[in-house]
Amino acid sequence: MAAKPKPQAGPDPAEYTTAAKPKAYADGVPVFCAHDAIVPISELRPNPRNPNQHPPEQIKLLGSIIRATGWRDNITVSTRSGLIVKGHGRLMAAELYDLKEAPVDYQEYTSEAEELADLTADNRLAELAHTDNRMLADLFVDIDTGEIPFMLSGYTEEDYGNIVAALSEALHDQQEADGDDGGTGDDDVGEDGTEGSKDARRMAQAGDLWIINDKERRVEPGLLDHIKATAGTARIIIVEVAPRLADATLEEITKATGPAGVRCVRQGRELAPAAVADLLAPDEEGGGQE
Known part of the structure; x- marks a missing residue:
């Protein structure tokens, strides 16, 4: 793992x-x-x-x-x-x-x-307050930890890893409960009328924070539809995915929406725009980066 x-x-x-x-x-x-x-x-x-x-x-x-x-x-x-x-x-x-x-x-x-x-x-x-971990993970994405110490959030690095890992595990468990084997899944129609998998629809309803776990090897159509519908503002956290698979996900997203505004968070660190551009740039043979 x-x-x-x-x-x-x-x-x-x-x-x-x-x-x-x-x-x-x-x-x-x-x-x-x-x-x-x-x-x-x-x-x-x-x-x-x-x-x-x-x-x-x-x-x-x-x-x-x-x-x-x-x-x-x-x-x-x-x-x-x-x-x-x-x-x-x-x-x-x-x-x-x-x-x-x-x-x-x-x-x-x-x-x-x-x-x-x-x-x-x-x-x-x-x-008595209850923390919404999806919203918390979303906030973590917006905390520029290159600018301020992460501990100022009141959370430790271990807390950060546990929260993101728990979200990924929860999604994995929900997929199994829905009978989703990580493939295409049953097509359904979301509230916005777009077609996509049940998981994609459920995540879209939860907000614009998307969790892609290591079972998914491609981007669901529902995710791309949601990104387009929200003017490219949907946020994506990729956990327990090899860098090559993460890069492939980015490539699929930018093919559908264009590279503007794409943000990549890898192991909790948001890459600089230049680094993201390098990931999305075609290689010498005209294909995507490996």
């Missing part, structure tokens, strides 16, 4: 600094979030009843993100108790990186019960 895809190697997180214009600075770190004051870390008091646990790897990652992109969230302090309500992890990250100041938002609470409810809701509401 081919290695899991990895994002393109970008700048070192320790050397990356955002160039965006901040509202203020806290100990030299840019502050972009709303805040009432820049407060010394030594004056901030965690709530001893905080039930939210923060593992070391989370704190380290959070600290790296704050140092690289600045304070994008503040630390919320209750005016009633003087204790932190939201941002215990951010405080720990700041302490880990020896930061001396942090942006603070002071908030009013009617009672201890109201304050404690907000304390527990802070992490719980985030836990």
Whole structure:
């Protein structure tokens, strides 16, 4: 089995600094979030009843993100108790990186019960969210990891590979459930009236992110129809496919739609336009690249 895809190697997180214009600075770190004051870390008091646990790897990652992109969230302090309500992890990250100041938002609470409810809701509401892995993989394609460190997304390279591999496996399982042996499949009519395989229609309905796994040796007609219908904006991720097969897929797509706007992501790294052009250029005998 081919290695899991990895994002393109970008700048070192320790050397990356955002160039965006901040509202203020806290100990030299840019502050972009709303805040009432820049407060010394030594004056901030965690709530001893905080039930939210923060593992070391989370704190380290959070600290790296704050140092690289600045304070994008503040630390919320209750005016009633003087204790932190939201941002215990951010405080720990700041302490880990020896930061001396942090942006603070002071908030009013009617009672201890109201304050404690907000304390527990802070992490719980985030836990209830569900991540759409197809949309997440689509976002990964648009994160230029040659420009910024991939870890600023909050995901590791291993996470990236697992998500893309899981999408490919899910498609493979669905193909087997539909009785698709990886060949032509049963022709059907999509919602836009174009003909294509059931898999092609299903993926088109899921959005413009297409997953082509190692069972497919050619481009389904439904995929080409969808690319044409969406003015060539459909995005394609090819996983566990030999480079030669990926190049063949690109060749089929560009024959149908033209080379303009074609993007190629290989092992998590988006190739430069010149590299894509080289892949699509005919060889000396007039054929496609091997």
